[in-house]
Amino acid sequence: MNSPPPCPNTVTVRRNPPRKARATPSTTHIPFPLRNTPSSSIPQDIPSFPIQDILSIHVPENPKSDPPISESPSTNDPPLSENLKVFLRIRPLTPHHQNSDKYAKNASKSRSKIAWPQNPTAKTNSRAGKSKKMSEICISVNDSRSVTLCPPKALQDAKRIKSEVYQGFSHVFSADSSQDEVFAKMVNPLVDDFIKGKSGMLAALGPSGSGKTHTVFGSPREPGMVSLALRKIFSSTEGRKIELSRIFYLSMFEICSEGGKAERIIDLSEDVGDLSIQQSTIKRLHEVSISDVQQAESLIARGMLKRATAMTNSNSQSSRSQCIINIRSAPNKINEEVDLQSDTVVLTIVDLAGAEREKRTGNQGARLLESNFINNTSMSLLEHQKNPKKPLQKHFQSSLLTRYLRDYLEGKKRMALILTVKSGEEDYLDSSFLLRQASPYMQIKFNNVEQPLNSLYHWGKGTGEECEVDKEETLPQEVKEVKPQICSDHLATTINWEVNDGTSLEEGSTELAKERTNKIMQSFAKALWNVLKQYKGKLEVAENQIQSLRENLANEKARRSELETELKNLKSSLLCQKEVSLIKEDESDGNRSADQEACQPNNVDEKEDSLIKEDESCAKRSAEREGCQANNVDEVNNFGVVIASSLAVETFEEQSCQCTDQECEGFPGSIDSGEDSKDLKDTGIDNVQFNGNASDSGSSESVVSSPKSLVVITNDSCSSVEGYQSHNDEYKKRLDQATMPEEDVELAPRCDVTSAPKSEPKLNSCCKPLNAEKPKRRLLPASSILLTNISSLDFEDENEKPKAFVSYVCERTVVQCTFLALLSKHKFFDIIYSIYNINSHRYQRKTSKQAPDENPNIQDEDLEVQTDLRSSLEPWNGRSSGVTQARVATKVTSLERWKSGQTSERLASLLERCFCHSKRSSQ
Numbered sequence: 001m002n003s004p005p006p007c008p009n010t011v012t013v014r015r016n017p018p019r020k021a022r023a024t025p026s027t028t029h030i031p032f033p034l035r036n037t038p039s040s041s042i043p044q045d046i047p048s049f050p051i052q053d054i055l056s057i058h059v060p061e062n063p064k065s066d067p068p069i070s071e072s073p074s075t076n077d078p079p080l081s082e083n084l085k086v087f088l089r090i091r092p093l094t095p096h097h098q099n100s101d102k103y104a105k106n107a108s109k110s111r112s113k114i115a116w117p118q119n120p121t122a123k124t125n126s127r128a129g130k131s132k133k134m135s136e137i138c139i140s141v142n143d144s145r146s147v148t149l150c151p152p153k154a155l156q157d158a159k160r161i162k163s164e165v166y167q168g169f170s171h172v173f174s175a176d177s178s179q180d181e182v183f184a185k186m187v188n189p190l191v192d193d194f195i196k197g198k199s200g201m202l203a204a205l206g207p208s209g210s211g212k213t214h215t216v217f218g219s220p221r222e223p224g225m226v227s228l229a230l231r232k233i234f235s236s237t238e239g240r241k242i243e244l245s246r247i248f249y250l251s252m253f254e255i256c257s258e259g260g261k262a263e264r265i266i267d268l269s270e271d272v273g274d275l276s277i278q279q280s281t282i283k284r285l286h287e288v289s290i291s292d293v294q295q296a297e298s299l300i301a302r303g304m305l306k307r308a309t310a311m312t313n314s315n316s317q318s319s320r321s322q323c324i325i326n327i328r329s330a331p332n333k334i335n336e337e338v339d340l341q342s343d344t345v346v347l348t349i350v351d352l353a354g355a356e357r358e359k360r361t362g363n364q365g366a367r368l369l370e371s372n373f374i375n376n377t378s379m380s381l382l383e384h385q386k387n388p389k390k391p392l393q394k395h396f397q398s399s400l401l402t403r404y405l406r407d408y409l410e411g412k413k414r415m416a417l418i419l420t421v422k423s424g425e426e427d428y429l430d431s432s433f434l435l436r437q438a439s440p441y442m443q444i445k446f447n448n449v450e451q452p453l454n455s456l457y458h459w460g461k462g463t464g465e466e467c468e469v470d471k472e473e474t475l476p477q478e479v480k481e482v483k484p485q486i487c488s489d490h491l492a493t494t495i496n497w498e499v500n501d502g503t504s505l506e507e508g509s510t511e512l513a514k515e516r517t518n519k520i521m522q523s524f525a526k527a528l529w530n531v532l533k534q535y536k537g538k539l540e541v542a543e544n545q546i547q548s549l550r551e552n553l554a555n556e557k558a559r560r561s562e563l564e565t566e567l568k569n570l571k572s573s574l575l576c577q578k579e580v581s582l583i584k585e586d587e588s589d590g591n592r593s594a595d596q597e598a599c600q601p602n603n604v605d606e607k608e609d610s611l612i613k614e615d616e617s618c619a620k621r622s623a624e625r626e627g628c629q630a631n632n633v634d635e636v637n638n639f640g641v642v643i644a645s646s647l648a649v650e651t652f653e654e655q656s657c658q659c660t661d662q663e664c665e666g667f668p669g670s671i672d673s674g675e676d677s678k679d680l681k682d683t684g685i686d687n688v689q690f691n692g693n694a695s696d697s698g699s700s701e702s703v704v705s706s707p708k709s710l711v712v713i714t715n716d717s718c719s720s721v722e723g724y725q726s727h728n729d730e731y732k733k734r735l736d737q738a739t740m741p742e743e744d745v746e747l748a749p750r751c752d753v754t755s756a757p758k759s760e761p762k763l764n765s766c767c768k769p770l771n772a773e774k775p776k777r778r779l780l781p782a783s784s785i786l787l788t789n790i791s792s793l794d795f796e797d798e799n800e801k802p803k804a805f806v807s808y809v810c811e812r813t814v815v816q817c818t819f820l821a822l823l824s825k826h827k828f829f830d831i832i833y834s835i836y837n838i839n840s841h842r843y844q845r846k847t848s849k850q851a852p853d854e855n856p857n858i859q860d861e862d863l864e865v866q867t868d869l870r871s872s873l874e875p876w877n878g879r880s881s882g883v884t885q886a887r888v889a890t891k892v893t894s895l896e897r898w899k900s901g902q903t904s905e906r907l908a909s910l911l912e913r914c915f916c917h918s919k920r921s922s923q
C-alpha cells in the first residue's frame with residue numbers, strides 16, 4: 001500500500017499581481033499629423049481620404065477556409081498582446097542524486113493532487129519515512145506550469161522559511177526532460193516564427209552550473225537548442241524553400257568583463273579584436289554564411305573554445321561571459337532591389353553567465369568583481385519591465401547586453417526566457433533567489449510585438465508563388481497598404497491547398513479574397529466620390545471669389561490710374577520745391593567763397609540728399625497751396641505755356657501791358673517746345689524776329705519767340721558776328737528786359753549790365769498795371785517745368801560754343817556775357833535767370849517793407865509761394881553775377897544729374913568749364 005506523499009509543513013503560494021508591461025516611448029502609439037503632403041493643403045472642412053477605413057473592411061471568413069497552419073496573425077491584424085514566455089528547467093542531480101530526483105518527481109506529482117494534507121497522521125508517518133530523501137531535493141514539479149520550492153530542513157527550523165509555490169511558467173521541464181522536449185515546446189515556435197519572418201530571442205538565465213550552457217549548446221550526444229534550431233531550419237520544407245531565396249548567416253560573440261572592469265565585446269567566430277556597439281548594432285561583427293548544419297555546428301564549436309570560462313566551486317567550466325549567437329536570414333543579394341535591412345530576420349540565442357553567490361563560489365578579488373558583473377547583467381536583464389519607474393535610458397545604458405537586446409527587452413520583438421535551476425537542497429538559496437527574481441517576469445505583457453514580415457518572402461524564388469514585394473517601393477502608399485493583405489490571402493489559399501490537398505478550400509479562399517477586394521474597391525469608389533464632390537463645392541466657391549477679386553482688381557486699376565495722375569502732378573510740384581531747396585542751400589553756403597564752392601562739384605551728392613529730404617515738406621506745402629493744380633497737367637508739361645506764363649507775367653507783356661491770362665492760355669497749341677524748336681530749325685534764323693516793339697509782342701507767339709530767339713541768335717552767331725552787332729541794341733534791350741526787368745535799379749550794376757538801367761524806367765512804368773493783373777503763382781509751375789524738361793534738352797558740345805558771340809558779349813560785360821552765351825544756348829537757363837531777376841526784384845520790394853497794398857505787383861499768395869525762392873536768391877545780389885549764375889546752373893545741373901544721369905553730366909561739365917571761364921574773365 002502506497003503511503004501518501006510527504007507534504008511540507010507549510011506551503012506559501014506566491015501570486016504576483018498581474019503586471020502589465022509599460023508601453024515604451026517607441027511602442028506607444030502617438031497620433032501624429034499627416035505628413036506634409038499635398039493633401040495637407042486641403043481645406044480643413046474636407047476630411048482626408050478614408051483609406052484606413054476602407055482597408056480595414058473585414059469580410060466574414062468562411063470557416064472552411066480558415067487557415068489551419070497560419071498561426072501567426074496577418075500583417076493587418078493589430079499588434080498582439082502576449083505575456084513574456086518564461087520556461088523553467090530543472091537540472092538533474094548528479095548521478096548519485098538521480099534516484100532521489102525521480103522520487104522527488106513522483107512526490108511532487110502526488111502532492112499536486114493533494115493540495116493540502118487531508119490526513120495529518122498519514123502526513124506525519126510519511127514524513128518520518130521519507131525525510132531523508134526529501135532533504136536532498138528542494139524543488140519539485142507540481143505540474144507543467146508550477147513548482148514547489150522547499151527549503152532544507154535546517155533552514156526551515158532555523159529561519160522558519162516556508163515552502164513556496166511558483167506558478168505561471170509557460171512550461172516546466174523536469175530534470176528528466178530531454179533536449180528535444182525542451183526544443184519542441186520552447187524553441188520550435190521561435191524557429192517557426194523565424195521561418196515566417198519574425199525575429200525572436202531565447203535567453204537562458206540561472207545560477208552557475210544549473211545547465212544553461214548545456215541547454216543552449218548541449219553536447220554531441222545531446223545537441224542543444226542552437227543545433228536543433230539549425231537542423232530545423234535547414235531540414236524543414238519551408239527551410240529548404242527559404243534556402244533558395246535567402247541566405248543564412250551565423251555570428252557569435254561574447255560580452256565579458258575581465259576582473260569586473262569595462263565590458264568588452266569579443267567576436268568568437270573571428271579574431272578581430274574587441275568590437276564596439278552603436279545603438280543596438282555590433283560594429284564589425286563577423287558573420288559567416290552558413291549553408292548546412294554541420295558547417296554551423298563547426299563554427300559554434302570553434303567559438304565555444306574561445307569563450308571565456310573558468311573553474312569555480314559551482315562549475316568546473318563556468319562561463320564567465322554572456323554569449324550571443326545570431327542566426328540571421330537575409331534575402332539573396334542577387335536580388336538587389338530588396339531592402340536588406342527591413343527584410344532581415346534574426347534568431348538570437350543567449351547563454352548568460354551564471355549568477356552565483358559569493359559565499360558559495362568563494363570568489364575573491366577580481367573574480368568576485370567579475371561575479372558581481374555577471375550577477376548584475378544577468379539578473380537585471382528584465383529590470384526595466386519589472387520596474388517601469390526606472391528611467392528607460394538609464395536601464396539600457398547599464399550594460400552592453402541590455403543595450404544590444406533592447407528591442408527584445410522593450411517588447412518590440414518576441415523573446416523567451418528559460419530559467420535553469422538545480423534541485424539539490426544545497427542549491428536552495430540559488431534557486432530561491434532566481435525564482436524570486438524571475439517570478440514577476442511571467443506577468444510581463446508585451447503589447448507591440450513585431451509582426452512577421454510578408455510571409456511570401458519565404459516562398460522561394462522560382463516557386464511561382466511569391467508576390468513581387470521587391471517592387472513594392474515603387475508603388476503608391478495606398479497600393480502598398482492593400483497589397484500585403486491580398487498577398488496574405490493568397491498565401492492562405494496556398495497553405496490551405498497544401499494542407500488539405502483539396503480544391504474546395506482553395507476556391508473558397510479565392511472567392512473570399514475576391515469578395516474582400518470588391519468591397520474594398522466599392523468603398524474606395526464611394527469615398528473617392530464623396531471627396532470629389534466636396535472638392536467641387538470648394539472649387540465653385542473659389543471661382544466666385546476669384547470673380548469678385550477680379551472686379552476689385554479692375555476697380556483698383558482704375559483708382560491706380562487716378563492716383564498716378566495725381567502723383568504726376570505732385571512730382572511736378574516736388575521738382576519746384578527741389579529748386580527752392582537748391583537755392584536755399586546756396587544761401588546756407590553763402591559765407592563760403594564762390595571759388596571754393598564752384599570748384600567742388602563733388603558736393604552735389606550731399607546736397608542731393610538734403611534736397612530729397614526737403615522734397616517731402618515742400619511737396620506738402622506745394623500741394624496745399626496750389627492743390628497741385630491738378631488740371632494743369634498739360635499746362636505743366638507744356639513748356640510753351642510756362643514760358644508764356646512766366647515771361648508774360650514779368651517781361652514782355654510788361655512792355656505791352658496787353659497780354660492777359662486768357663490770351664496766354666491760348667498759347668499751348670502753338671508754342672509746344674518740341675514743335676516749336678522743330679519749326680525753328682525748319683525755318684532758320686531768318687524766320688525769327690526780335691519783337692522789339694512792345695505792342696508787337698502782345699501776342700503769345702511773340703512771347704515764346706523771345707527765349708527761342710536767344711537760341712537761334714547764339715547758333716547763328718557762329719556764322720555772323722555782324723548780324724549780331726546789327727541787332728546789338730535791340731538785343732541788349734531785350735536781354736535786359738528778359739534778365740533784369742522791372743525796376744531792378746540796384747541789381748543792374750551788380751550784374752555789370754551797362755545797358756540795363758536804360759530800360760528800367762520803361763519797364764517800371766509798365767510793370768505795375770500788368771503785374772496787378774497777373775496771378776503770380778504761375779511762377780511755380782514755370783520753374784517746375786523748367787526742371788522737368790531739362791532732360792529733354794539736346795545739349796550741344798562745348799566746342800561748338802560760338803566764339804564770335806562770346807567775344808561780342810565780352811565787349812559788354814566779360815563775366816556776364818559769358819554766362820549769357822550759355823543762357824542763350826540753353827533756353828532753360830534763360831528762364832532761370834529771368835525768374836531769378838523777377839523774384840530778386842520782388843524780393844527787394846518785399847524786403848523794403850513796402851506795403852502790398854501800395855505795390856500791386858506783390859500779392860500775398862504770390863509772396864507765400866515764392867518766399868523760399870527769393871530768400872535763396874538773396875545771396876546772389878552781392879556777388880559776381882557770373883559766379884553766382886554758374887553756381888545756380890551747377891545746382892540745377894546737380895539736381896538734374898541726380899535725376900537723369902549722362903545728359904546732365906555733360907551739362908555739369910559744360911557749366912563747370914563755364915564757371916572757370918567766368919572766373920578767369922572776372923579776374
Ligand SMILES: Nc1ncnc2c1ncn2[C@@H]1O[C@H](COP(=O)(O)OP(=O)(O)OP(=O)(O)O)[C@@H](O)[C@H]1O
Pocket residue numbers: 090091092175206207208209210211212213214215315317318319320352353354355420
Ligand atoms: N539537463 C542536464 N542533463 C544532464 N547534464 C546536465 C544538464 N544540465 C546541466 N548538465 C551538466 O551540468 C554541468 C554544468 O552545466 P552548465 O555548464 O550548462 O551550467 P551553466 O549554467 O552553464 O554554468 P555556468 O553559468 O557556470 O556556465 C555540465 O557538466 C552539464 O553537462
